[in-house]
Structure formats: structure tokens, C-alpha cells
């Protein structure tokens with residue numbers, strides 16, 4: 153290894169080292185004092201307006217400044233039951249902090265995410281109970297999936313007094329927060345404490361139950377007056393090119409889940425990531441942290457069309473990830489283990505249904521890249537078979553809902569990734585909350 157590489161590797165953090173470490177009390181109070189407490193009775197502060205969960209940012213920041221972190225946490229959890237997890241995983245640069253007025257004056261945004269983490273950590277460590285249940289209502293709601301959408305919906309319904317049972321295939325809650333979100337953003341904590349808070353509201357969670365396999369549609373409908381689907385998306389989409397079965401070719405979700413379980417995947421010095429979304433950037437940054445010396449992202453359109461957040465791309469570049477734009481893989485080559493990728497240059501053609509230009513191969517521009525590891529991050533499958541079994545109308549493989557998150561069958565509501573095709577945790581929380589309010593209205597009619 154050259155001296156330069158050794159120096160670079162000495163600076164590389166572990167894959168588990170938190171990217172946004174916690175603030176201590178003194179730093180939190182000083183940071184809170186930077187907030188201008190924008191907004192008023194007729195217009196919310198820009199940071200609150202930019203938050204899908206409508207967390208009252210200036211109010212909770214003032215409570216921290218005044219030495220009342222428990223009150224700050226109450227305000228946060230009231231708006232977002234996963235406020236501790238969101239403090240770690242939200243793309244704040246695109247949401248609250250991106251909207252902070254201080255940035256308009258060329259100053260650094262208030263560290264809203266880290267302040268939110270400070271307050272929620274204090275409250276969760278004291279096991280504070282913020283919510284009391286009203287009297288029971290004689291209705292039962294079945295929630296399928298204990299991911300962010302399902303958990304937020306369940307909590308909101310329980311706060312309104314409904315009986316709620318959550319069915320979850322996996323042995324633990326959290327959906328993609330637990331299995332897929334970058335380990336340097338969040339491992340498990342504080343999700344278990346947030347789920348404990350939801351269970352204290354009376355919500356029952358049954359793990360290891362896959363609806364459609366362990367419980368029939370008829371049984372589900374017999375047991376519950378309304379049903380919320382928060383089932384997210386499925387496994388990684390296949391690239392459908394030769395060589396996918398070679399050793400060293402990974403699916404992104406399998407790769408990340410191994411890291412999150414503490415079983416670090418073995419990767420070689422040269423890693424190629426296929427895809428242009430946030431998952432592609434995550435696995436590229438994880439590969440750097442696992443010690444790869446050369447990490448490249450291959451994307452078939454240009455940087456301008458990349459769905460990944462700009463701040464994530466910038467951070468990946470800073471860590472040494474480099475990009476091949478207008479490049480698509482044709483096949484993975486190797487002798488049982490992947491050694492090379494045959495690629496082709498692309499050009500942009502006419503816009504597709506989403507309005508983005510369609511990438512088209514340029515004949516005669518094939519070339520070979522030497523690689524040790526490939527990670528495919530080109531999207532997740534949709535759960536079409538499951539929704540068809542439930543008799544629901546679909547749109548592009550996603551559940552079709554009205555503005556109240558009600559599906560084509562009136563008893564069924566849906567939200568989160570299975571409706572929007574994959575977005576953020578806080579967006580799934582928003583769907584879950586709004587769907588719960590719509591379910592309450594439906595049950596009253």
C-alpha cells in the first residue's frame with residue numbers, strides 16, 4: 153500500500169462510527185440559543201413548514217434553551233412518535249435545516265437534527281410517559297408491517313382510543329430502519345425505546361406473522377374493522393444481466409443487513425456500485441468504511457438526473473467515491489467469482505413516463521472494468537402479488553389511495569413506501585399519522 157493510501161485509511165471511520173454524534177447539555181443549550189424563533193400565529197417557521205411530520209421546531213428548541221429537554225421531547229414525540237430515530241436518519245439538509253433562515257444570511261443552519269436527538273435521548277433514557285389513552289373505542293384496527301408507516305399509524309390510532317394489533321413478518325420492529333438504513337446513521341437505538349412507548353399506549357405487536365401466509369385475508373378482515381397496510385417494498389430488483397449469480401456480486405439490502413447484524417461482508421479492494429439513488433450512495437460509503445481502496449458508482453444517466461440527495465453525493469465524493477455517469481453494466485464476468493464488468497456508454501434519449509430522459513446504449517462503446525466486488529442498488533421490487541391477493545387496485549405496482557390514504561377497498565388504508573414507491577422515514581410517518589386520522593373518520597361513519 154502506498155503512503156498516501158495508508159494516510160487515507162488512517163482517517164477512515166469505522167462503518168459503525170456515528171456520522172452525527174450526540175450533543176452534550178452545554179453544547180445543546182448554546183446551539184439552541186442560535187435559533188431566532190421564527191414564525192407566528194399565522195405562519196409556521198420555515199423549518200416546521202419543511203418538516204413532513206410538522207414538528208414544532210422553534211418551540212422545542214426554546215424548551216431546550218430554557219433547560220427543559222423533557223418538554224422539548226414531548227413536543228417532538230407528539231408530532232412524530234419516531235422523533236428519536238428521525239433525529240438520526242432524516243435528510244435534514246433537504247428538510248428543516250435546509251429551510252432554516254440562517255442559511256439565507258450565509259450562516260450555518262441551526263443543528264435541528266442534533267438538538268432533536270439531544271431532547272429525545274434525555275426523555276427516552278428516563279422512560280418518560282407522554283401520552284395517556286382516552287377511553288377504549290369498540291373498534292379494532294389491524295396494521296400490517298411494523299416499519300415507520302405502520303408504527304406511526306398504530307401510535308396515532310391508540311392515542312385516539314382504538315384497539316390496534318400490528319402484524320410483522322420479521323422478529324423485530326422498524327422495517328428498513330432496522331435492516332437497511334446506514335449503520336453510521338442508526339443501528340438499533342432508539343427504536344426499541346420508541347416501540348416500547350407505542351406498546352405502553354396499548355398497541356400489541358405480533359412478530360413472525362406474515363399476513364397472506366400465516367394469516368388469511370378472511371381472518372384479517374374478520375378480526376378488524378379497518379386495516380392499514382404499511383408493508384413497504386420487497387427485495388432488491390434484479391439487474392437481469394449475465395453473471396448476477398457470481399460470488400462477490402451483492403444485492404444492496406443483503407449487503408447492508410449483514411453489516412447491521414455485525415457480520416461484516418468480505419469485500420475486495422475495488423468495489424463497483426450499480427445505481428444512482430440514495431441506497432447506491434449508502435453502500436458506496438459503507439464500502440469505503442469497510443476498507444475498499446477504490447469505490448466507483450456506475451449510473452446510466454447523468455449526475456443531474458441522479459435521484460440521490462446532492463449532499464449525500466457530495467459527502468461520498470469527499471470520502472473518495474468516484475462516479476461513472478452515462479454508464480451501464482452489460483454483464484458481470486468471472487470464474488465463479490466476479491473479476492470484471494463489461495460496461496457500455498449511454499446517451500440520453502426522449503423523456504420517459506416520469507419525465508426523465510431515457511438512457512440509450514451507444515453501440516460500439518463497450519469497455520471493461522476490473523472489480524473485486526459488485527453491489528447492485530437499482531431499486532426494490534413491489535409487492536404486487538400480495539396486493540392482488542387482497543383485491544386492491546394498483547398504480548404502477550404501488551397501492552392506489554385517495555387523499556385520505558384509503559384504497560379501492562373501503563376497509564383498507566395504506567401508506568409509506570408501498571404507496572410512494574420509496575421515500576423517507578419521516579414521509580412514512582406522515583402517511584401513517586394521516587391515514588390513522590382518516591381511519592378514525594371512517595370508523596365513525
Ligand SMILES: Cc1cc2nc3c(=O)[nH]c(=O)nc-3n(C[C@H](O)[C@H](O)[C@H](O)COP(=O)(O)OP(=O)(O)OC[C@H]3O[C@@H](n4cnc5c(N)ncnc54)[C@H](O)[C@@H]3O)c2cc1C
Pocket residue numbers: 241242243296297298299300301302319320321322325326327328329332333334337361362363364382383384385408430431434538567568569570574575576577578580
Ligand atoms: C438502503 C436504504 C437506506 C435508506 N436510508 C434512509 C435514510 O437515511 N433516511 C430516511 O429517512 N430514509 C431512508 N430510507 C427510506 C426509508 O427507510 C423508508 O422510506 C421507510 O422505512 C419506509 O417505511 P415503511 O413503513 O413504508 O416500510 P418498511 O420500512 O419497508 O417497513 C415495512 C414492514 O412491513 C413488513 N411486512 C411486509 N410485508 C408483510 C406482511 N405480508 N405481513 C407482515 N409484515 C409485513 C416488513 O417486514 C417491514 O418490517 C432508506 C431506504 C433504504 C432501502
Ligand code: SF4
Pocket residue numbers: 186187188189190191197198199200209210251252253254262264
Ligand atoms: S428557521 Fe432556523 S432560526 Fe428560524 S425557527 Fe427554524 S431553526 Fe430557528
